[in-house]
Amino acid sequence: MIKSGDEIRQAYLDFFESKGHLILDSAPLIPKDDPTLLWINAGMAPFKPYFNGSLEPPKTRISTSQKCIRTNDIENVGKTARHHTYFEMLGNFSFGDYFKEEAISWAWEFVTEVLELEEDRLWITIYEEDEEAFAIWHDKVGLDEERIVRMGKKENFWQIGTGPCGPCSEIHYDRGPEAGESEEDVLGGEGDRYLEIWNLVFTQYNYTEAGEYQELPNKNIDTGMGLERVASILQATETNFETDLIKPLIDQVVEMSGIDYQKDEQSLTSYRVIADHIRSASVAISDGALPSNEGRGYVIRRLIRRAARYGRKLGFKEPFLYQLVEKTAEIVAAVAPDLKKQLAHVKNVIKSEEKSFLQTLEQGLNILEDILNNLKAENKEVISGQDAFRLYDTYGFPLDLTEDIAAEEGIKVDQKGFEKEMEAQRKRAREARAETSFNNGEIEKIYAEYQDQIEARNFTGYHSLQAKAQIVGLVKAEKAQKSLKAGDKAEIILTKTPFYAESGGQLGDKGVIKNDQFEAEVKDTVKKAEVFVHQVEVKKGKIEVGEEVTAVVYHNRREATARHHSATHLLHKALKEVLGEHVNQSGSLVAPDRLRFDFTHFSALSSQELEELERKVNKAIRENYPVETEIKAIDEAKDMGATALFGEKYGQEVRVVKMGDFSLELCGGTHVRATGDIGAFKIINESGIAAGVRRIEAVTGEYALDYFNSKLELLNQLAAELKTDPNNLLQRVKQVKKEQKELEKELETMKEKLAGSKKDDLIDQLEEVAGINLLTAELEDLDNSALRNLTDQLKDKIDSGIIVLASKGENKVIFVASVSEDLIAKGFKAGNIIAQVAKIAGGGGGGRPDMAQAGGSKPENTSAALAEVKNIIKENK
Known part of the structure; x- marks a missing residue:
């Protein structure tokens, strides 16, 4: 059965x-x-x-x-x-x-x-x-x-x-x-x-x-x-959650937590939320989604954070969700086989996001504490719906947790106000989320009508950059036209075309479409309803549907694009060899002047790894592998070991691009005839663009040469500026840095001496507040070290008292506070004082009871911040 x-x-x-x-x-x-x-x-x-x-x-x-x-x-x-x-x-x-x-x-x-x-x-x-x-x-x-x-x-x-x-x-x-x-x-x-x-x-x-x-x-x-x-x-x-599609996940969490599945309603809900959300997040990430602050990335982030929140209810204080990914992969293997192939990547993304959220949750606790303190200071007893929702939406802080903590302080939460904010967000989401609709296909239908009028194999650009064709469609402002004239910006559909339409990350071709009476510049080529659409600006003449034209692709631009596209294949293979088989392409841009390759990997690449990548790609270029293409059945291509690019839809027949014994991928793009045609390959940047996704930008051919020449020119300019030979530039930079360090040390010594000379003047500013000696002073351009030294010198001159000094700089201020031992015993602590003072100047800090320091971003509030010390003494006396 x-x-x-x-x-x-x-x-x-x-x-x-x-x-x-x-x-x-x-x-x-x-x-x-x-x-x-x-x-x-x-x-x-x-x-x-x-x-x-x-x-x-x-x-x-x-x-x-x-x-x-x-x-x-x-x-x-x-x-x-x-x-x-x-x-x-x-x-x-x-x-x-x-x-x-x-x-x-x-x-x-x-x-x-x-x-x-x-x-x-x-x-x-x-x-x-x-x-x-x-x-x-x-x-x-x-x-x-x-x-x-x-x-x-x-x-x-x-x-x-x-x-x-x-x-x-x-x-x-x-x-x-x-x-x-x-x-x-x-x-x-x-x-x-x-x-x-x-x-x-x-x-x-x-x-x-x-x-x-x-x-x-x-x-x-x-x-x-x-x-x-x-x-x-x-x-x-009894429910879907007890089926073999979900229950094994719940069982694993039960084993990890030691709490019975049906202990109480809270536990039941927690287990179900965790099991549901880990399925969503795991499969979505394996399909290319990543946590972020917008769109589907925000959905993934919210799912992981909700699951982590419910995990806290079961006692989990450290990341644990990533441990459920393997079991998820087993359950969904028949419908989502990619998850098993990307286990390491998915686990890393979820673990990183959960770890980040747990830190964010701590931030939420601190913000909630500030909200409660402010309410008590103002003798208010209700957290506003806006504040409660901000905690929920920005920090993933659940309403019930906000209510529990607030209740301990005798404060309530405006639930109606919270629900009002929540409903406003739901409304925004509903308005932003377009449900499945057929109306969006109306524009596509315009182009679909031309499908029967173009040739079956209508793209001729793999082997030739020029073709004679007949115009079957003219479109302007999303409406079919019978003719175009000079100055029109419109679209042309041909029976066949040598122009490559933007696809798979490769930009569309540019060129001209012309005959004896007409010429239009092709600004871009795209696909609409699987029809090649040439986006043009008419330069001269007039054209009508049915006329014969010659379509010519800009040769140099196509060749440069092909070099960069072929290089992405070599880079993809090299990445797998250097970093591991978990690497998969998650996006790309292939342009005439550069390539951009996004791939799954969880840490920045070291200089050694980048050098190894360049070495492998350039070696493959020097080997001058022939670039061969074949049309194969999809299953046959996969059996050959061809790499299928993530997110691409493939038909029953696919185009296989082979570069010697080095690279074998499914690809519909245009390529060089042999890898040697790429010339050279140079990585110009490596960066992270999302959790678990890195990006490499590189150049090939003449653009690589231009890059090398620009760096050499910069090197020569730097050498001239430092009055040395380019070969001695490193030694000269080291010498300049050494001289700079010595000068900075001399400057700091002078500043400390100058500050020390002022200590007698500062002692004269000592005043008594509520029976306690207090010295506050506002100085200029002293760093932390100099300010601490001056404070120590002043402390030696004062047997009992509180000292708070400030030093203003450009867009910042630093504070140092000192409290004598006898006053510490009376409850005055430098760390507490400095925290209150710095807050007025847009900052914060802390330290020991006897010595503390802090920073602020509002130097214009320095005087008001120092004046606060008197209030602190009076309130605590």
Whole structure:
């Protein structure tokens, strides 16, 4: 009997393969070429171009098990039986092929015959006006009328704005009265009794701006079945969290913490949140996401921080989440195999982020302490909603923790104000998050219409930089045109083209499109709906659709770009050899004048590692390996050991680029004929761009030569400035540094002598405050050492007292405080005094009871800060 999550997934895919569906791997969680989505959030999301008609699918029937992320209900995760941020959606799709009868019949066949769910526990909901669906369920499938429940538009009609839409039919499983008997435990309710397991969407209408539902000529099927939900039924678990898709993670955390899973409601929620969020974060990071302060990076950061917060409730004070990544990789291996390949990288990212957050949490505690102190000073008893939300949003400080700590001080939190701020953030998120929409494909459709008019192998630029072609499309301001004239900035589509369109990090070609009466400069070449689009500025003449032209790519620019692209392949291989196989490309830019290569690695590269990389790449260049390309079946290419670049979508056939025995990658870009054509390779910068991601910038060919020459010129200029020969420059710099150090030492000695000469004058400023000797003074341009020495000298002159000196410099001030032993015994401590003083000058500090120092960023407040010492003495006397 089918039971495990892996078995359910495989059974589903096998079933629909038997129905003529093409089985595709799950797409990465990060949408490709779709700015409207933050994450892939449904099984249909990767297929939007097929649904809206801008691209032709590889087959009209497709089935997948798609990994998804949704965070709109993140606050409910762990508190309900079935809310998740990460989940798998099983789906079968028809693009103008089969429709309702097949979709409904196959769904029923799968749940009753393959999964063997009891028919008397299954209920069907349909859109109340969908008589066709009712007839199929009743007459074809044979269900009793009372088991087919009609529902309104809100429950059973899929529509987002204008565009394609249609009715739905859902399959629900009755878990029995023991699962719940509240008002919510009804079909379509939020209770736990009736579990929706499969939604069948019948996309048959186009909703117009005029409010009309027009029948689509090509109707589509989009279905979604939650794997975790079905697993909970077949494994007879109370919630999704006890299934084999999640429970092994909970078991591992239980073993680590020693606290029972169901000890109490807090523990239960904590375990579930941790297990859910580590799945999301791990798979998302393996798909290329990284923690940051915006976009999907912020989502990852929030997930890790929420999980870490709940870990504290279970007693974890040190990073622990990274230890769950291996178990996660085992659980999701069938749908997210890349996680296992990137274990070290994902663990490092999560550990680093969690460690950083725990430090941030300490910052939050300090800020909360300041808030409480200020409230007490002002005799207030409520932390504002704005302050509570700032702690939550900026420092990941949970509201309940803020409330607990505040309660110890007799202070409450404005919960309504907090919720108001939270709702404002949710609103901003909703407005920023574009849900799956077909309308964004309207512009793409303009270009998709040209697909049938261009040649099958329309890119000729691998072998020639010039081609004669016919104009099939002219587009200006996103509208098709019949002609263009001089001065127009527009787009041209040709039957074939030698121009490479921007892809895989390589910039698009530039050049000219011309004939005897017309000339346009190609400013860039891009792909839209898989059509090569030449973005041009018309220089002279007039052109019309259908005319013959000659397309010419700028030769020098293309050759320079090819040198940098081929160098990225050599660099990628060299990085793996020098740093390890965990290195993977996570982004690139290939331009005529430089290359930029982003890769997964968790620490800065040493000078020795950078030298080794350059040595390996330049050796491969000198070997002059031939650069060979072949078209291979994707599986054959992978069997050859070809490296597939992360995030790229590959068809059934791929282009393999081989550089001798050194490099073998899948790539559609343009390259040199042999590695020797690259000439030379020089790294000009290495930096970190995100947690776990480094960036190398380099130049090749003539640009490498220009780089060397510019450095040599700089060397000559420095030598001339220091009046020496370039060969003696290092020795001369050492000599200058030595002379500078001696001069600085002389200057400090003079400053100390000058300060010491002032001590008698300063003693005269001694005053008595509340029976205590106090000396405060404001000086100029003394460093910490000189100020401390002067304080010590003054202390020797005063048997009992408090000394606070300040020295102002440019944009800063430093303070030193000293307290005699007898006054320390009376409760005066230098560290406490200096902290209060420095705060007024925009800084902070501390130290021992007898001696302390601090700094401030507001020297203009120095006088006010020193004046505060008198208040401190009076308050503590």
